[in-house]
Amino acid sequence: MYPLPLLPVVTDDLNTMDSRVALRYQTSFMKNALIRALNNVYEQAQRISDGGHQDFEPFMGYSQIVGDMLRLQYDGDDRFFVKSGTNKVSLDEILGGAWTKNPDWKKIPEMLKTWDTKNPATYRGADLRALLDEIEAPLTKGLFGLIEVAKPEVLSQKFSDEEMQIMIGEHILWLSSNSDLTVLLPFCTSHHDPLTSKSWPIITEEGLAALPGLAEQHSRLGITLDRLF
Numbered sequence: 716m717y718p719l720p721l722l723p724v725v726t727d728d729l730n731t732m733d734s735r736v737a738l739r740y741q742t743s744f745m746k747n748a749l750i751r752a753l754n755n756v757y758e759q760a761q762r763i764s765d766g767g768h769q770d771f772e773p774f775m776g777y778s779q780i781v782g783d784m785l786r787l788q789y790d791g792d793d794r795f796f797v798k799s800g801t802n803k804v805s806l807d808e809i810l811g812g813a814w815t816k817n818p819d820w821k822k823i824p825e826m827l828k829t830w831d832t833k834n835p836a837t838y839r840g841a842d843l844r845a846l847l848d849e850i851e852a853p854l855t856k857g858l859f860g861l862i863e864v865a866k867p868e869v870l871s872q873k874f875s876d877e878e879m880q881i882m883i884g885e886h887i888l889w890l891s892s893n894s895d896l897t898v899l900l901p902f903c904t905s906h907h908d909p910l911t912s913k914s915w916p917i918i919t920e921e922g923l924a925a926l927p928g929l930a931e932q933h934s935r936l937g938i939t940l941d942r943l944f
Contacts (some may be wrong), residue, residue, distance in 0.1 A: 717847070718754040719855055721747045722862055728914040734879035735870040739862050741883060744915045746858050748906035749788060752781040753847065753854075760843040766835025775832050778843070780898055782830040787894050789823050792861075795886045804873045806865075806882075813864045820857025826850050887917075 722743035729737045756778050763774045796807045796814035807814045814820070829846055832838050870879065891899065903916045 717757045717851070719750045719851065721750055722858060724911050726912050729912070730914060730917060733867065733876050734883055735874060735876060736867040738867075738870065738879060738883065739865040741915075742865065743862055744907065744912065745788065745903070746862075747908075747911075748903050749781075749784055751906045751908075752784065752902070753850075756781050757844055757847045760840040760847070762840075764840040766838040771835055771838070775835075775838070778832045780902065782827060782832075783894075784899075784902055785823070785830075786827055787890065787899075789820075789827075790893070791886060791890050792820075794889060795882070798882075800874060800878050800882050802873060802878055806870075809869060809873045810864045813861055817857050817860060819853035820861065822853040823850065823857070826853075 724740050724743050724747065727740075729740060732740075759770075759774055760778075762768075763770055765771075768774075792814065796810075797805050799805045826846065826849060830843075832843060874882075900916070907915060
């Protein structure tokens with residue numbers, strides 16, 4: 716049932732935390748941004764029932780980006796959890812097949828094939844909400860299951876703090892390299908509750924300086940959040 720529940724997080728600075736402890740929270744903050752966006756789409760799809768609505772165009776742009784972010788995170792996790800670290804061990808192996816044996820999370824790609832809000836002639840808010848209802852169970856079960864097994868005491872058996880830091884850094888780099896940063900960064904910041912943590916997303920000083928420009932480019936894509944929400 717929407718709104719979808721958020722994953723548990725902590726207010727601690729993830730930069731100063733042991734990376735084997737921080738992993739589940741790094742993952743949760745990213746997934747929570749996605750969950751908030753999905754909740755937004757579900758709510759707005761009830762209001763914007765067809766392609767003739769005055770807000771269809773900005774909603775079209777917003778919902779397409781949310782779908783793209785869901786695909787990006789799935790593909791990123793698919794790579795992150797099965798790729799071996801410097802110790803030749805993958806997270807999936809040590810976590811008992813938490814990714815490859817996760818029947819819920821693995822259903823998402825097939826469901827996303829019908830995520831399309833580009834055509835005002837065929838768009839129906841009820842259809843989009845029905846798809847989101849279908850996605851709800853595998854998404855929430857898959858995410859909560861994945862976070863639950865990523866326990867630091869288990870990770871510490873095979874990964875050092877440094878090894879995990881390298882893997883997380885490579886994962887963030889992959890996400891950045893396989894997406895449009897003018898969308899990804901504003902998406903993360905605009906769907907994050909700063910009251911839960913002031914240290915996420917982790918952005919360099921250069922990134923913070925560039926954020927206003929990125930947000931301006933983000934608005935040019937038609938993602939007028941103020942108009943929608």
